[in-house]
Amino acid sequence: MNRPALDYVPARSGPTVTSTTASLYQAAVDNIWGVVLIVLAVTCVAIGYAFLSVPSYTADSVVRVEYPTSNALGLDARSGRGSQEVVPKTLPSDAEMQIILSRTVLWPVIQKYKQDILVTPDQVPVIGRISELIAASRSSDEPMPAFLGLRSYAWGGEKIDVQTLQVPSRYINQELTLRALADQRYEVIDKNGNTLIEGAAGSLAQKDGVSILVSQLVARPGTEFMVERLSEYSALQRFGKQVKASEPQKESGVVQISYENKDPKLAQDVTNAIAQTYIASHVDQRRTEAGSTREFIQSELPRLKEELKRTESNLSEYRTDADSMTPSSEADSYLKSTLDIDKQIAALDMQRTQVASRFGPGTRDIQTIDEQLGLLKQQKAQLESRFSQLPESDRRAADLTREAKVAESIYVAMQGKSNELDVTRAGTLGNVHLVDSALFPSEASKPKRLVVIASGLVAGLLLGMLFVIYRKLTSRSIVLSPDAAEYHLQLPVFGTVGFSAEQARLEDSPIRTARMLSQRAGVPPSDKTALVLSADTQNEGAIEALRAIHASLMRDIERTGSNVLAIVGAAPGTGKTFVASNLAVIHAHAGNRVLLIDGDLRRGKVATEFGLPNDIGLADVLAEKQEIDRVIQPCAVPGLSVISSGLPPANPSKLLSTTRLRLLLERLAPHYDLIVIDTPAVLAASDAVMIAATAGSAAIVVRPGVQTEDELGETTRRLDLAGARVAGAIFNAMPKRRSEKRMHPYPSHYSDPSRRGHSPA
Incomplete structure (x- = not known):
């Protein structure tokens, strides 16, 4: 199993709130122009909507709802007389x-x-x-x-x-x-x-x-x-x-009517019309109910009058026959006890008759009245049982007197209610009254321009952050966050090499093009200048980063006891040859003996970098066609020797799978302080895995946008299965991030000769 060579412990066991927030902040700064464009676009849309949408106007009126009449007949069930309206629990x-x-x-x-x-x-x-x-x-x-x-x-x-x-x-x-x-x-x-x-x-x-x-x-x-x-x-x-x-305030009885329209005058007129129509319909309903109740009372008055005459006649005849006008004290007590109950029963009978004309027998209203009648009749029976020993004459007189008084009470109350309903039917008042009429709305209710613009700004910021998160989650590579590589893959990062414009110039130089054409024609290059950044350029940020990486790698290699280092990468284009060549040159500049081997037998480029012929090389040695001494070539960098890849063989993997590569490295190791091997992409061919397994250590080169996190994980897995020792990763061609802008001026400050000077004494 591969183990990190350094005593590396991740800085955290998992993402924390602080680290996640910092990561999002860095991503936002890196994509600041995208966020700004989104915010501007959404805010402009909000401004356009706020000023171009047709405004709406709202007018409102207020009405007050009073407690309704609960007893249409106006009878008090307890007394049978006209009474105050019963106040319901809620409006x-x-x-x-x-x-x-x-x-x-x-x-x-x-x-x-x-x-x-x-x-x-x-x-x-x-x-x-x-x-x-x-x-x-x-x-x-x-x-x-x-x-x-x-x-x-x-x-x-x-x-x-x-x-x-x-x-x-x-x-x-x-x-x-x-x-x-x-x-x-x-x-x-x-x-x-x-x-x-x-x-x-x-x-x-x-x-x-x-x-x-x-x-x-x-x-x-x-x-x-x-x-x-x-x-x-x-x-x-x-x-x-x-x-x-x-209802602005619960159970206040105050109702607000609002209407919204694009025409402010129409909004006012319609709101007032709704309030007036509602009040008029309420008055009409009250008149209709009053008329219906009055018709019922008028139909009942003749019967009640005849009932009153009959009871008074019966009482008068009884008193004449009994020759008694004053009841006894016991009879008077009996009369008073039963009189109230009979009045309540008579009032409920009247209400039941009216309700029965409007509702069916099984409705809740009739059932309630029937329950009340049953209770009253039960109370009456209990009172009558208490006066069972009363003399028959006294009892008869008391009953007749009670019947007469009840009939009189009901008749008088119904006459009064009939007159009251006449007034109600002719009136224009109900239990709903207009409090405030609608006024002309001089200001638009929609859109609220400041609110819309502020909402657009907030929405733009939110969409901008979603854009940042989307970019972060869907990024093809984790190289913009070396910390993520350390956490997810447990892979130490030796350092990051920034993108170098000078290196880009070297790669596009006419000299490189001429060398490639010469090699294809089989003609040795005439110019043997090393097209390696660290060979001639000293004051370059990328070189400073490579020197720091070189120092870390050397400390790591010293612990292993092996001086063979393989430079590998997950996919083509990560910059393996660039890193391998510059590390070899930097080590040679320190006065060491260095051997750079081009292990990419399929598309080797080391010979082109140093202006060397590529007619013979590593492939010939592994195929036992050439001796090792003949393929080692000196170059323009003192202390550095190069073994090119040679002409592409028919089966590179077969050559590398033998023990000849291991024996070759064992033979060369004592003669050099460091042997650096450039390799093909791990996921493109098995060559790099076999070379890394033979070398003492391997460093993975990672470049933005070239490989995904899954591909990098698969690379480490293959190297691990082959028994290779993965020392760590080197991040190459890192773009300058806005979130790290303060990190970049410092190397350039020291590497730019125009900024050098002496401090005043």
């Missing part, structure tokens, strides 16, 4: 709010203000709205001229008022086109392009079931408007979304 505000939003209240308002007829000018999105705003700022009443030849669209300044629109059922809830013609004329066209009717403004036009009256039309000839006649259901659904009824 019926919820029920009243539902009534306000009911069809009975809203439909008359919809018809009065033509809210079942929709008329909208046909506009070009956004541009048409801007033109409309420009037209509104002009002093002229003429419509705006057509832009770009689009004459059918409305560009601002148009006016139209459709008073009446009747269409056959097949055109209900269907948009029709009203096209303005010359001389205040117009035509209505269906969706198939058929002309349904033609007419002139100010005159009622009728044809084939279509009836329309346009009272005003100001528009260029050819301008089109969309007109639609809504069904009652659709009109109520649409109108109901604009109306709100709410």
